[in-house]
Amino acid sequence: DVKVTQSSRYLVKRTGEKVFLECVQDMDHENMFWYRQDPGLGLRLIYFSYDVKMKEKGDIPEGYSVSREKKERFSLILESASTNQTSMYLCASRPDGRAATQYFGPGTRLTVL
């Protein structure tokens, strides 16, 4: 079974803190993604990566950065957390190939106070 794991299920941070969300996949997938999920807004893509050390901006990259030093690990960084970044964060991975299945982690619910 493909597994996508996220470092925390729940996280509480203070405004201005630097926050790291970690994601690891165990199936050697080329592509990895970070989304945030908010009520009424659905899933919004923050960043994605199609190879080690490569990254592409998604639809809402402002306030976020990412790191992919190893193929299996994709980190989302909030340089200075703000209350409007309180959300559910979902990581996903997908192999290359047309109509390939995308696999999601369980999510991290981040609260910024």
Added chain:
Amino acid sequence: GDSVTQMEGPVTLSEEAFLTINCTYTATGYPSLFWYVQYPGEGLQLLLKATKADDKGSNKGFEATYRKETTSFHLEKGSVQVSDSAVYFCALSFGLGSEKLVFGKGMKLTVNP
């Protein structure tokens, strides 16, 4: 740009009721189409997919047919169960490799006994 429009709900049904969730898309070309499901407290997982016109995807009693003429991919189930309570997302993608999935906003379904 490419987009997916789906019923947003929320929708509440009684057990054994018939379910239809409408999904239409706008795209230049012929994408692959997907339904993902998110059970409470979990990440998304693939429910079914179709890669070309008139294809029917099916899984767990759910079905959807790729209709090019109406640019639709409606999800149906003849008799829902309490365990089908979840959020359902319609999505599309093109081509190969690292292309992004484009998601609808999701629809929350609650099935009561």
